Amino acid sequence: MTNTDQTASDLDIAGPSHSAARPVHMPGDGAMWVMVLGDFIIFGSYFVIFMIYRAMAPHEFLESQQHLNLNVGALNTLVLLTSSWFVARSVQAVRAGDHSRGLRLTYLGGLCGVLFIVIKAYEWTAKVAAGYTMPSNQFFMFYYMLTGVHLFHVGLGLLILGIVVRELRNPRRRRLSMVESGATYWHMVDLLWIVIFALLYVMR
Amino acid sequence: MSSAVSTESAARPVDPGARPAGKRDVWIVFWIVPAFYTAFGIIFFALARVMPPPRPDVTTDQMAHFFHAHATTIQIGFGILVLIVGGAGVANGIVVYHIKRMTVGSVLGYAYMGSLAVGALPGCLLVAFCFLTAVYRPDRDPQLLALLYDLGLLSYVGSLGCFTTAWFAFAIAILYDRNQIFPKWLAYVTVWQIVTEILAIPVFVSKAGPFAWNGSIAFWVGTVVFGFWLSCLIVFLKKANDLQPADEAPLP
Numbered sequence: 058m059t060n061t062d063q064t065a066s067d068l069d070i071a072g073p074s075h076s077a078a079r080p081v082h083m084p085g086d087g088a089m090w091v092m093v094l095g096d097f098i099i100f101g102s103y104f105v106i107f108m109i110y111r112a113m114a115p116h117e118f119l120e121s122q123q124h125l126n127l128n129v130g131a132l133n134t135l136v137l138l139t140s141s142w143f144v145a146r147s148v149q150a151v152r153a154g155d156h157s158r159g160l161r162l163t164y165l166g167g168l169c170g171v172l173f174i175v176i177k178a179y180e181w182t183a184k185v186a187a188g189y190t191m192p193s194n195q196f197f198m199f200y201y202m203l204t205g206v207h208l209f210h211v212g213l214g215l216l217i218l219g220i221v222v223r224e225l226r227n228p229r230r231r232r233l234s235m236v237e238s239g240a241t242y243w244h245m246v247d248l249l250w251i252v253i254f255a256l257l258y259v260m261r
Numbered sequence: 262m263s264s265a266v267s268t269e270s271a272a273r274p275v276d277p278g279a280r281p282a283g284k285r286d287v288w289i290v291f292w293i294v295p296a297f298y299t300a301f302g303i304i305f306f307a308l309a310r311v312m313p314p315p316r317p318d319v320t321t322d323q324m325a326h327f328f329h330a331h332a333t334t335i336q337i338g339f340g341i342l343v344l345i346v347g348g349a350g351v352a353n354g355i356v357v358y359h360i361k362r363m364t365v366g367s368v369l370g371y372a373y374m375g376s377l378a379v380g381a382l383p384g385c386l387l388v389a390f391c392f393l394t395a396v397y398r399p400d401r402d403p404q405l406l407a408l409l410y411d412l413g414l415l416s417y418v419g420s421l422g423c424f425t426t427a428w429f430a431f432a433i434a435i436l437y438d439r440n441q442i443f444p445k446w447l448a449y450v451t452v453w454q455i456v457t458e459i460l461a462i463p464v465f466v467s468k469a470g471p472f473a474w475n476g477s478i479a480f481w482v483g484t485v486v487f488g489f490w491l492s493c494l495i496v497f498l499k500k501a502n503d504l505q506p507a508d509e510a511p512l513p
Contacts, residue, residue, distance in 0.1 A: 092449030099453055102482055103460070106471050192466045202472065206459050213452070 084148075085238035093245045096210075100249055103206075107199050107256060114195065119261065121196035124189055129180045130258040133173055134251065140169030141247040144218070148240045151225070151233060159236065160225040166243065167218040170211055177208055203253050207246070214246045284507060290355045291502055295495050297348030300341070308338025311388060312484075314414050314475040318468045324410040325403040332396040339389040346386060353377045356431070356494070359501045361512050363438035372430035380423030388417035418474040419465055421458045428454045443497050450490050457483035 083090070111118045147162030181201075184190075191201045221239035224230045305312040310331050319327075328335070353374055360370035391413030395406050428451045435448035461479040463472035471478040 086445065088445035088449060091446035092452065095450065095453055096456070099456060099482065099486065103478060106477050110471060191463060195470055198463055198467060198470070198472050202460055202463060202478070206456055209456070209459055 085241045086234050089238040089241050093241060096245060096249075100252070103203065104252060104256060107203070110195055110199070117194060118196045121189075121194055121200075122258070122261075124184070124187070125200070125258050126180060126183070127258055129176060130254050133176050133180075134254050136169050136173050136176065137247050137250050140166045140173070141244055143169065144240045144243045148236055151231070151236045156225050156228075156231055160222065163218055163221055163225065163236075163239075167215055167222070170215050170218065170243075173211055174208065177204065200257055203257065207249055207253055210246045210249065214243050217242050284502065284505065287355070287358070287502055287505070290351055290358075291498055293348055294352045294355060294498065297345065297352055298491060298495075300345060300348070304338040304342050308334040309342070309389070309392060310334065311392075311414070311417060314418060314480060315410075316469075316475055317411075317414070317473050321403045321407040324407040327410065328392070328395045328406055329399055332399060335392045335396050339393050342389050343386070343393075346381070346389075349381050349385065350378070355498060358512070359442050359498065360431070360434045362440060362501075362505070362509075363434055363442050364440050365434050365437045369430045369434040373427045373434070376423045376426040376430065380420060380427065383416040383420035384424065385417070388413035391416075414474050415464065418461060418480055421461055425455045425458045428452065428458075442501050447493055447497060450486075450493055453486050454483070454490055457486050 143162045143166035147159040147166065150156075150162060151159035181204075184197075184200075189197050191198050217239045221236055224232060224235045302312075310327075315327050357370040357374045360373060361367045391409040395401070395409040395413075432448040432451040435443045435445060435451070460472070461483055464474040464476075464479050467473045467476065467479070470476055474480060
């Protein structure tokens, strides 16, 4: 998201003569923004439904929340934020024409994504071993489904970052819009996790 | 096709304002799609009472009562459905036809066709036969009626894998295609359906609440997204038909 801001401010600095010639740049492909905004609407509906069921059984939800490991959740948040930072820096590198740096940063971003999945797998395993599974109660049903569907998005994001890598490795490709679209998607995954983390782990 | 049409389309191969190309067979198949899904909607919503699904958290007697109360409409609705269910194949067929016109090759089209052909069995036909069997002998043991109730609705809402495969194949085909048969964003709308299918997994363990087979997340969000996708699909199938040049070489 910081990239968008930076582009906008760059355009302002460029002055009126430039901004008249260069229209405001929308990062990435328009279709990817349909994906992102639609996904926000769908996830938004899940979050509203979660809040409604939480309001109907506040004690059960609070009691169940105590069994989640806040440290692991916070660690995963940091991992995903770091990966988003790498991906944002890679877009900046590609914009500046430094493709090998962009490639390295994309690899680092993807590596953090893999680390997120590993930590999540550990967390799930620990929860299942402690006897907290999907049928345990409504809270754990939400916990496994929201984190699970988010994990699917992380997996899809790794696939998209893989496509970005393929794009950057081939000197004849290297389309900036593809790199930006990948980053747009990856930031969405990040933002969705922050909301899920807040709703499931933090909110008292 | 008349020579006048082909000369005109050769000069202006892609012109949205031009009158539909002379492909009568493709247009007939196209119009079956909205006709079939309208009939499908009427049957599932108004007649068979599967949409919205009846509650999973009811007693055996209430399940038996459901079949007694709706026996006639179930017989009319699902009787018609088993007669016209081939329309689903026609609807999948025209999508495959346009996938084959893409630059991706036909393999994703076959993946789409194959997975939806298998998916129609648990996703649409099994509930029809369960419900038709249940109302066929209404004096059957209520426990058996309850079994048919559960089996029908679990297979109807819980048949997920074949559909996710089809949506994946369709999305990848659209994203890779350079002929721009469908807009790229339709691929992402298709991906949303995979998301909603994933969230329907708990129907097998959840008997009430948002993840039950009639739940807001497992059923309603998925149904709304499917309805939106289907509307988009019909609009863009029509557009793909419109834009297909009348003199395009027949597909192999």
